[in-house]
Amino acid sequence: MSNQDSGFYIRRLHSLLGVIPLGVFLIQHLLVNFTATYSEEAFNFAAGIMGNLPFVILLEIFIIYLPILFHGIYGIYIAFTAKNNVGRYGTYRNWMFLLQRISGVIAFIFIAVHVYQTRIQVFLGEEVNFQMVEQIVANPFWLVFWIVGVVATVFHFANGLWTFMITWGITQSPKSQQIMSYVAIFVFLVISTIGLMAIFAFV
Amino acid sequence: MSTTATETKTIKLSIKRQENPEASSYWEEFEIPYRPNMNIISALMEIQRNPVNAKGQKTTAVTWDASCLEEVCGACSMVINGNARQSCTALVDQYQQPIKLEPMSTFPVVRDLQVDRSFMFDNLKRVQAWVPIDGTYDLGPGPRMPEKKRQIAYELSKCMSCGVCLEVCPNVNNKSKFMGAAPISQVRLFNLHPTGSMTKNERLDALMGTGGIAECGMAQNCVEACPKGIPLTTSIASMQRETTFHMFKSFFGSDHEVN
Numbered sequence: 432m433s434n435q436d437s438g439f440y441i442r443r444l445h446s447l448l449g450v451i452p453l454g455v456f457l458i459q460h461l462l463v464n465f466t467a468t469y470s471e472e473a474f475n476f477a478a479g480i481m482g483n484l485p486f487v488i489l490l491e492i493f494i495i496y497l498p499i500l501f502h503g504i505y506g507i508y509i510a511f512t513a514k515n516n517v518g519r520y521g522t523y524r525n526w527m528f529l530l531q532r533i534s535g536v537i538a539f540i541f542i543a544v545h546v547y548q549t550r551i552q553v554f555l556g557e558e559v560n561f562q563m564v565e566q567i568v569a570n571p572f573w574l575v576f577w578i579v580g581v582v583a584t585v586f587h588f589a590n591g592l593w594t595f596m597i598t599w600g601i602t603q604s605p606k607s608q609q610i611m612s613y614v615a616i617f618v619f620l621v622i623s624t625i626g627l628m629a630i631f632a633f634v
Numbered sequence: 635m636s637t638t639a640t641e642t643k644t645i646k647l648s649i650k651r652q653e654n655p656e657a658s659s660y661w662e663e664f665e666i667p668y669r670p671n672m673n674i675i676s677a678l679m680e681i682q683r684n685p686v687n688a689k690g691q692k693t694t695a696v697t698w699d700a701s702c703l704e705e706v707c708g709a710c711s712m713v714i715n716g717n718a719r720q721s722c723t724a725l726v727d728q729y730q731q732p733i734k735l736e737p738m739s740t741f742p743v744v745r746d747l748q749v750d751r752s753f754m755f756d757n758l759k760r761v762q763a764w765v766p767i768d769g770t771y772d773l774g775p776g777p778r779m780p781e782k783k784r785q786i787a788y789e790l791s792k793c794m795s796c797g798v799c800l801e802v803c804p805n806v807n808n809k810s811k812f813m814g815a816a817p818i819s820q821v822r823l824f825n826l827h828p829t830g831s832m833t834k835n836e837r838l839d840a841l842m843g844t845g846g847i848a849e850c851g852m853a854q855n856c857v858e859a860c861p862k863g864i865p866l867t868t869s870i871a872s873m874q875r876e877t878t879f880h881m882f883k884s885f886f887g888s889d890h891e892v893n
Contacts, residue, residue, distance in 0.1 A: 442848035443881070513851060514807040519716050520855045528804060528853035594852050600875020603868060 464629035541580025589619035674721035708796025811845030
């Protein structure tokens, strides 16, 4: 039988990238969005800083696009190798296992569409600003799509923190895993509230 | 002739049957006379004595695996009313009828309720779930085991390789090669052992191979379903930590590969 193989390192990389840089970027992105609750100018100012960072395209490629493509594509492969059985074993953690896979697939689709609606439009000559987002969420379909997408993405991140802590061997005892569950719920509630408040600032 | 009041109480069983590994499965109903304090095995033995199904048709006796009949060998594991467990300690009186018996679906069926658990045994061999003490000369007494480690090891040593943790795991299936909780927990057991720990890196390497620990999805069904109450998810998390350290140590180099 084989000894160590690449699978182990790929899974560890998958876990790491989900938090650093993707999780960090998610929070940062939602905080920039949150400035929309202050004023249109505040949002345009914050988005402008992000959009005008030096070497922004390299930052995007290495901190966002490559990690998210790897995490997303490999994650979908992982999701489809599971045989879910919450019907038989309906425990909290088994539900979280299923929801982690569902939210991951939703997040991946949402992010793909979201990048097309915003970032790709920049290459086509548009400008990312308050009005652009306002126009998108004026359509009820896209509004619901964004709400579902943001909630799914934040859920995937928060629950992913819980699995991250086990994957890297930080939370070993049942007690520490239980406390981490509460932390994950707290993170989910706080970050998704920030994300949703930001969306509704454009409505 | 005087008629005595005949006992009409019966037990209804619904059994998922399969003639051979290639055949397709089907359900067959049975109704057998009730006796007090029966377990699933004694119900199956009743069918074996009189292989007639609920329609009164003669049929083949149902095949199942069993050995110790006291829940220490793990051989008689099956899915009873949707839950994987040992059939020897599953008491008929505690189940809603008809009692549904199915083979564990994660393993290939040999016949009826009998499954082939080689997948698990192969993985136990692969992770070297033993303490190597064979040599060409007497190696003498091994190091003493600290009491605290012994207490943990005792809990882990209760594993009877029944396969229930693999059956309930959403990541152990025909689409993945994941070995499941039992072999991972056995690595923890033998790496805790003072003599066993001398070869702990080989076991960690095996855990880092295809189907190894990284494929755990943390649904944590294993620890809920384990009939021996083994802290399987603690074992998995412990081995996650050990493999993380092992990864860094083997890449960056370390004099503490074996403690």
